[in-house]
Amino acid sequence: MTYRRSFRVPFLDLAVRDQAERADILSAVGRVLDHGRIIFGPEVGELERSFEKLTGRQHAVGCGSGTDALYLAFRALGIGQGDEVITPALIWLATANAIANVGATPVFADIDNAFNIDPASVARLVTPRTKAVLAVHAMGKICDISRLQELAKNKGLLLIEDASQAFGASYEGRTAGSFGDVSCLSLNPMKLFGACGEAGMTLTNDKSVADHILRLRHHGMVDKEHSLEPAFNMRLDTLQAAILLARLPRLEGTINRRRELAKRYSAALSGLVETPKESESGRDVYFVYTIRTPERDRLEAHLLADGVEARVRDRVLVPHQAHFSRPAAEPWPNAERLASLMISLPMHEHMSDNEQDIVINSVRQYFSAKGVN
Ligand SMILES: *Cc1c(COP(=O)(O)O)cnc(C)c1O
Numbered sequence: 300m301t302y303r304r305s306f307r308v309p310f311l312d313l314a315v316r317d318q319a320e321r322a323d324i325l326s327a328v329g330r331v332l333d334h335g336r337i338i339f340g341p342e343v344g345e346l347e348r349s350f351e352k353l354t355g356r357q358h359a360v361g362c363g364s365g366t367d368a369l370y371l372a373f374r375a376l377g378i379g380q381g382d383e384v385i386t387p388a389l390i391w392l393a394t395a396n397a398i399a400n401v402g403a404t405p406v407f408a409d410i411d412n413a414f415n416i417d418p419a420s421v422a423r424l425v426t427p428r429t430k431a432v433l434a435v436h437a438m439g440k441i442c443d444i445s446r447l448q449e450l451a452k453n454k455g456l457l458l459i460e461d462a463s464q465a466f467g468a469s470y471e472g473r474t475a476g477s478f479g480d481v482s483c484l485s486l487n488p489m490k491l492f493g494a495c496g497e498a499g500m501t502l503t504n505d506k507s508v509a510d511h512i513l514r515l516r517h518h519g520m521v522d523k524e525h526s527l528e529p530a531f532n533m534r535l536d537t538l539q540a541a542i543l544l545a546r547l548p549r550l551e552g553t554i555n556r557r558r559e560l561a562k563r564y565s566a567a568l569s570g571l572v573e574t575p576k577e578s579e580s581g582r583d584v585y586f587v588y589t590i591r592t593p594e595r596d597r598l599e600a601h602l603l604a605d606g607v608e609a610r611v612r613d614r615v616l617v618p619h620q621a622h623f624s625r626p627a628a629e630p631w632p633n634a635e636r637l638a639s640l641m642i643s644l645p646m647h648e649h650m651s652d653n654e655q656d657i658v659i660n661s662v663r664q665y666f667s668a669k670g671v672n
Pocket residue numbers: 364365366367390391393394435461463464484485486487497498499
């Protein structure tokens with residue numbers, strides 16, 4: 300896909316152009332090559348201890364990806380065949396796929412106007428087979444976690460948090476990754492805190508669940524020779540752990556730059572399109588910057604033709620994927636509506652003000668040609 304290079308402003312830039320950051324990463328990799336403990340090296344445990352400190356959780360167990368983290372959480376919590384797990388209709392597919400891959404049934408809830416799972420829809424979907432709710436924080440904003448916690452408590456359901464898109468976000472003084480029976484994180488390169496390859500993390504306060512995840516990530520092994528149950532290789536790679544540790548000191552800077560860019564976008568575009576509403580009781584981290592407009596399809600074509608790589612990330616709702624399509628317990632009017640209005644603008648911490656101005660001017664140009672403003 301060489302055409303990507305021709306965008307004046309790419310959606311994301313995963314190259315490491317900051318020379319100081321590059322030097323830190325290369326020396327972290329060098330240290331692993333020196334000690335040679337490539338599998339389950341000391342950096343894996345070091346990263347896990349850092350995550351415990353950052354989230355206030357008692358146990359962090361690393362794994363191969365965010366999808367692994369979800370799979371491991373469901374299995375360690377005993378979720379499987381015959382169980383229903385309520386999950387949002389509009390979010391990355393990995394969520395429902397992980398539910399299906401432990402043998403459970405994803406039941407899709409509608410979303411609220413912040414693209415997050417709607418607790419009222421969740422409440423309506425609870426059946427005697429419901430075992431858990433997957434609370435996903437979409438696009439860098441914490442979902443309505445208090446109401447989901449209350450609902451889970453009242454109905455005796457497990458609550459799993461997927462903080463993949465919101466690491467560093469907070470809500471009433473509590474941080475993403477600190478909620479639920481198990482919290483899951485993707486640390487893939489597209490995420491706000493990402494490795495240079497695949498990586499994931501699980502977090503819990505329950506030691507027996509953490510111990511279970513520890514063996515599930517390594518073929519169910521309890522020691523070098525004995526396995527208690529069939530499982531996969533879902534190890535956290537030592538090189539990726541080392542790179543993440545090297546990147547950790549830059550996380551706050553990343554979040555601050557993204558918040559600054561979001562503020563600039565909102566100030567420039569709020570009269571033309573619907574811009575994201577900033578959380579009043581917490582900190583949003585802007586994993587993506589997503590606007591809404593009834594002009595979405597035409598605006599998308601204009602931006603792409605103008606060299607601005609805007610993306611519609613969730614054009615197809617998860618329940619509309621072929622393997623999930625079956626009669627729904629209730630429709631998803633808000634998810635359907637937002638899926639037709641949403642478009643995400645280029646946004647990454649290395650984006651310059653100049654690049655952002657190109658995007659802003661392109662959006663403005665589209666609307667002025669239409670006679671708006
Ligand atoms: C990225 C993502 C995942 C999957 O993570 P991988 O590391 O790509 O497997 C799961 N859930 C959400 C919400 C994500 O954004």
